[in-house]
Amino acid sequence: MIMTHSRTVEIxxxxxxxxxxxxxxxxxxxxxxxxxxxxxxDGFEALDFLRRTGKFPHAxxxxxxxxxxxxxRKNGCEVLEEIRRDEALKLIPVVILTSxxxxxxxxxxxxxxxxxxxTKPADLDEMVKIVQAxxxxxxxxxxxxxxx
Amino acid sequence: MAETPGNSGGHEKVLQTFFEMSLDMLCIADFDGxxxxxxxxxxxxxxxxxxxxxxxxxxxxxxxxxxxxxxxEATRLQDGTDTISFENRYLCKDGSFKWLRxxxxxxxxxxLIYAVARDITERKESEKMLRITAAxxxxxxxxxxxxxxxxxxxxxxxxxMVASFLQLxxxxxxxxxxxxxxxFIRFAVDGAKRMQSLIQDLLALSRVQTRAKPAERTDSAKxxxxxxxxxxxxxxxxxxxxxxxxxxxxxxxxxxLAQLFQNLLGNxxxxxxxxxxxxxxxxxxxxxxxxxSVSDNGIGIEPQxxxxxxxIFQRLHARTELPGTGIGLAVCKxxxxxxxxxxxxxxxxxxxxxxxxxxxxxxxxxxx
Numbered sequence: 243m244i245m246t247h248s249r250t251v252e253i254x255x256x257x258x259x260x261x262x263x264x265x266x267x268x269x270x271x272x273x274x275x276x277x278x279x280x281x282x283x284d285g286f287e288a289l290d291f292l293r294r295t296g297k298f299p300h301a302x303x304x305x306x307x308x309x310x311x312x313x314x315r316k317n318g319c320e321v322l323e324e325i326r327r328d329e330a331l332k333l334i335p336v337v338i339l340t341s342x343x344x345x346x347x348x349x350x351x352x353x354x355x356x357x358x359x360x361t362k363p364a365d366l367d368e369m370v371k372i373v374q375a376x377x378x379x380x381x382x383x384x385x386x387x388x389x390x
Numbered sequence: 391m392a393e394t395p396g397n398s399g400g401h402e403k404v405l406q407t408f409f410e411m412s413l414d415m416l417c418i419a420d421f422d423g424x425x426x427x428x429x430x431x432x433x434x435x436x437x438x439x440x441x442x443x444x445x446x447x448x449x450x451x452x453x454x455x456x457x458x459x460x461x462x463e464a465t466r467l468q469d470g471t472d473t474i475s476f477e478n479r480y481l482c483k484d485g486s487f488k489w490l491r492x493x494x495x496x497x498x499x500x501x502l503i504y505a506v507a508r509d510i511t512e513r514k515e516s517e518k519m520l521r522i523t524a525a526x527x528x529x530x531x532x533x534x535x536x537x538x539x540x541x542x543x544x545x546x547x548x549x550x551m552v553a554s555f556l557q558l559x560x561x562x563x564x565x566x567x568x569x570x571x572x573x574f575i576r577f578a579v580d581g582a583k584r585m586q587s588l589i590q591d592l593l594a595l596s597r598v599q600t601r602a603k604p605a606e607r608t609d610s611a612k613x614x615x616x617x618x619x620x621x622x623x624x625x626x627x628x629x630x631x632x633x634x635x636x637x638x639x640x641x642x643x644x645x646x647l648a649q650l651f652q653n654l655l656g657n658x659x660x661x662x663x664x665x666x667x668x669x670x671x672x673x674x675x676x677x678x679x680x681x682x683s684v685s686d687n688g689i690g691i692e693p694q695x696x697x698x699x700x701x702i703f704q705r706l707h708a709r710t711e712l713p714g715t716g717i718g719l720a721v722c723k724x725x726x727x728x729x730x731x732x733x734x735x736x737x738x739x740x741x742x743x744x745x746x747x748x749x750x751x752x753x754x755x756x757x758x
């Protein structure tokens with residue numbers, strides 16, 4: 243049986259494209275349960291958020307990370323690599339959400355233990371469906387280890 | 391009386407004649423580094439007279455960068471090691487240099503070096519051209535992969551923005567838009583989506599090169615069966631009957647062979663006529679390899695379009711009639727040509743089409 247959440251689901255969205263941020267937030271708005279979406283605009287900001295450093299001393303620990311690949315300064319693969327090396331962060335589910343269909347990017351993401359790789363569709367309804375499916379699966383269906 | 395090689399005087403004359411006739415440059419030099427005797431080929435090749443060549447040590451004619459190597463080789467020769475294939479550059483009368491390849495042997499009793507040199511300038515130059523061409527090819531392949539990445543990501547993103555936000559406007563402001571406004575948005579969204587298919591198809595075309603694998607022994611019957619499985623749904627929907635002869639083993643990139651069958655069968659299913667679809671796949675032995683054919687009873691093609699349909703994004707039907715960007719046969723052509731084969735068709739409007747392609751027996755495929 244699927245449990246409804248008694249608390250807010252924390253999602254960290256890492257994307258440099260403001261348009262995608264708006265679209266993803268739009269899609270998450272329609273979800274059945276309460277999401278709180280935080281935004282990081284590149285890899286450095288994402289790691290600051292996760293480690294509660296820099297601009298984010300009071301950041302919540304996300305239940306799910308949606309990570310773009312192509313970003314300035316530090317790209318998604320580099321962020322993923324650091325997350326997986328960090329004892330405190332390595333168990334957080336990371337979904338790569340990108341427009342890249344490059345075989346190399348897909349392979350590299352899974353090698354770095356991305357939980358899954360999803361290509362952003364051009365169609366708005368598709369995008370909404372996909373983002374909601376990701377959200378639902380990782381926050382409701384998937385059984386994850388308890389954070390200590 | 392004519393002298394024959396039998397007696398010693400005649401022998402000398404025969405050798406002398408051949409010495410002067412030789413296309414290669416023959417010479418005898420002393421251990422001090424001077425030519426003692428040279429044949430006519432020297433003058434013909436380099437332009438210097440015999441006197442000019444004999445007046446100074448031969449090393450003076452070598453390219454400054456080759457001089458040290460040449461002297462080292464002469465020392466090795468005088469130490470008793472024959473020169474088998476030594477290469478250096480020699481100065482010509484006009485100031486240019488020619489590449490010579492040497493074979494030499496030292497006669498210690500006489501204190502002489504016997505040597506033959508061959509002008510290999512042309513070979514050297516074509517080797518150089520080949521190296522330059524190979525480097526250029528590698529560079530253009532790199533550019534192609536880079537293009538593929540740009541197409542797979544950088545070009546998609548702005549298009550996605552255009553299409554998605556127009557749809558968002560349509561959704562959120564539906565009440566303030568009139569029918570015409572909604573139509574305008576639909577045109578714009580369709581345009582963006584079509585452009586996205588075009589980019590994806592260009593990418594597919596470039597992958598024929600960038601994802602190419604070397605040719606291997608491939609059971610074309612097995613590849614064909616796999617393609618049939620993939621097309622199951624389309625075959626069931628159209629109620630098509632597809633038959634095939636026994637298909638041979640060929641030297642091919644199996645993924646690309648599958649793509650070839652898939653595109654040709656896909657077209658046969660798509661461009662169907664009013665009758666139930668019948669498709670026949672055959673393979674015939676030809677002297678240079680196998681000739682495959684895919685025949686259908688579809689709408690056929692006018693002969694004037696036989697060339698055009700293999701071009702990139704060439705279509706013969708309005709998009710509203712039959713969907714598609716017109717990349718399928720361009721991909722087929724690229725795959726067949728990469729395998730060293732040929733693709734063509736026979737067809738008449740209303741009487742179906744037969745597409746033929748050949749896969750030659752042995753053709754080492756250039757890797758990606």
